[in-house]
Amino acid sequence: MSGPTDNSPLLTYVLRQGDRSLVLAQRLLENVAHAPELEEDMALGNIALDLIGQARLLYTYAGEIDGEGNDENHYAYWRDDTDFTNPLLVEQPNGDFAHLVTRQFLYDAFAAPFWAALAMSSDESLAAIAAKAVKETAYHLRHSRGWMIRLGDGTDESHQRMQAAVDQLWRFTDELFEQDAVEEGLQAGGVAPDMEALRAQWTATVDAVLAEATLTHPEDSTMRNGGRRGAHDEPFSFLIGEMQVVARAHPGASW
């Protein structure tokens, strides 16, 4: 199986975006029927379906770039865990609802400006996929932002849980903005946005919401990364295993 560095930069780049959406969706779907209310289960399920939709479009496009006849299912179900290049933030296992909301918000605050910037890409397929994601993500951010403030500035217990979640997840935020030669090459052609420019927007959103939620972020976290090169945390193998088990037990099956 070819690793992420063997293929063209565009293919690698598209798979990174697809992996990030798919893995977060899988984590959200693990939580279905465990949200505090039926209505919130629906909301999180809807968000997960939006993310899966993004991944499907990106994987389908990856198959076109690859030219090997791979469809969307190939990238979701027939790559190994170390082939996935998602950032560690989105694979963090579900904890309490505060943890889930914080993971979602830290991601949404990134995804909103990211898709908006990618919608200006010189690559028309990426621009179209991103333009669809812009509307979806604006809603996701509205939802997770609302919960950050509601629970952060809520009861003593909700505040405490939210602060613990921010403290625990903060170390995974730097990786969202990681840039390497793949990215820099695509930036030169106007295909990919400059991640450092997005970081300022992310910081502004996060700082404002944390302040309104009466929360703070750690100043001295040791930032973690590695997802991009397939160095995932151990629970990730179980996520991938569960996601792929049916497809692998029944190869080629369809609805």
Next chain:
Amino acid sequence: MSADWPAWEVFVRARRGVNHVHAGTVHAPDAGLAIENARDLYTRRSEGVSLWVVRSSDVVSSDPDERHSMFDPAADKSYRQPTDYELPPEVAHM
């Protein structure tokens, strides 16, 4: 948590120019989340372009026990129906 979430009545407008119509009920801790929950439950198949939510406790109902005195007297007043009136020929396009 659920015990604390009040009910909200949801009204959906299907398209421009028509009225908001009652669609159902959601639970939510505040008005903002009531709109979001209504969106996720009642417009996920493109059913609407606008939403209203109203706290269920703010809805005032007529008393079912008084329905006879409330509504039956209207039953024998057919002269209130426009069909009882002959249109003058000058009135076109009715």
